[in-house]
Amino acid sequence: MSLRAHFETRRPRYQVIAEVLEADIEAGRFGEGELLPSEAQLCASYGVSRHTVREAIRTLSDLGLVDARAGIGTRVLARNPGSYVQRLKEIADLHDYVSETSRRVISRSVLHAAEAGIALPGGPGKAWRMVEAVRHVSGSDVVVAWTQVFVLPRYGAVLDRITGNDLVYLLIEREYGIRTARLRQSIYALAAPATAAAQIGLEPGAPSLAVLREYIDDKGEVFEVTFSIHPPDRYRYDTEFVLSPGKP
Amino acid sequence: MSLRAHFETRRPRYQVIAEVLEADIEAGRFGEGELLPSEAQLCASYGVSRHTVREAIRTLSDLGLVDARAGIGTRVLARNPGSYVQRLKEIADLHDYVSETSRRVISRSVLHAAEAGIALPGGPGKAWRMVEAVRHVSGSDVVVAWTQVFVLPRYGAVLDRITGNDLVYLLIEREYGIRTARLRQSIYALAAPATAAAQIGLEPGAPSLAVLREYIDDKGEVFEVTFSIHPPDRYRYDTEFVLSPGKP
DNA sequence: GAGTGGTCTAGACCACACA
């Protein structure tokens, strides 16, 4: 294989070489688990400098196709099927309805985990601060969710200051300089509990959608838990996964 | 700032420089939207070659912190909060319950979109092949879902061959050489429809969780749609999002 | 010790953006 493509198309040599190597891998000329020719050999084959060869290999590495190691060589990885990713810039994207709805606080309290209607991490004796609220469409009285927000007592101050649209985890991140490293989310159907049902205009026991979210900081501590109950037909959880190449 | 760190710790110079620059950005010494010093200036400041400076800048670029452009310079991007990604190697990970459950086919048919209980893409007159099935825990008769799978007629042959655990989209990918490029998923609460309720041991109108998935190939065509109804408490949809650095 | 990729230098020419 030559580099005619380079001279014809004026594309960078390392890109052309990367594509040739990629095609070789796809075609099985370099099989899974085998080593690519060494950088020195590739330099000779393609008549380019080592830097150029290394740029080409870097491209393949970024695609997750090969793994280069000093002392060993550049190994062809298992045919990468890619992976499906859902990517969010802000966790707020998860509840895009936030911007179109407002919160009305119903109550605030301090309680022990055992008293909450749901399982909170840290054991039944652990104290949490909680606010109960409903979310309704802004400028209307259509209620889309009944919500509980639990936060660790040391962050509880933010709960006294929330207004219609603030996202509690963002307030905590900002004021206490922590970062949400992980979010766990669980969605399930539920017969609406009486307390929630009354607030959102459902019959007790009617179908409803429950969403439980745990916000976890970079030390692994769950610092906030939210629990929402949505009326059916006024809320759905939509997701799109896109196939993307890249390292696993 | 010197490169003492390099000589003390024996770490690559470009890494040390990258960290110094990153700290400078964090500290606001290079503000959002501003240009970094040119590569030539950085070479002089740190007393290294241009290659080394470029490796450092490449590191920052991979982190999504800066954007280098020929003719302009290297611009500091808006403080990158990272993004939260949910990553799946196989869409099958989405229904992890697949491996622990088996499917029992109830019926097969050919129908027009208008006859389906849900909205299928492509207009009401479009023909689809469908199978109706229930999923139950393997080796038990506990039913966890009532399911409909719709596929384009030209792929319908696979529906005649599905056994207890095959994933239809994987069969189609394999046999017809297509690739699932995107998956759209919608989850909502639903009063169980009578047909489904009867099959999974629910009262009609009881709370249930509905999951609608559209499988889309790389030409943008929806080639499969699945619709599932789950009893509450026998199914929940769990997700974990992890904060990851990187370009947006 | 021989060979690998990882790091680094000192040059060079180019395409591009902007004044």
Place this chain on the structure above:
DNA sequence: GTGTGGTCTAGACCACTCT
């Protein structure tokens, strides 16, 4: 035109792995 980053060469030394 001047300066930017993008590409490329021809060297060099190193840490690492395997024998």
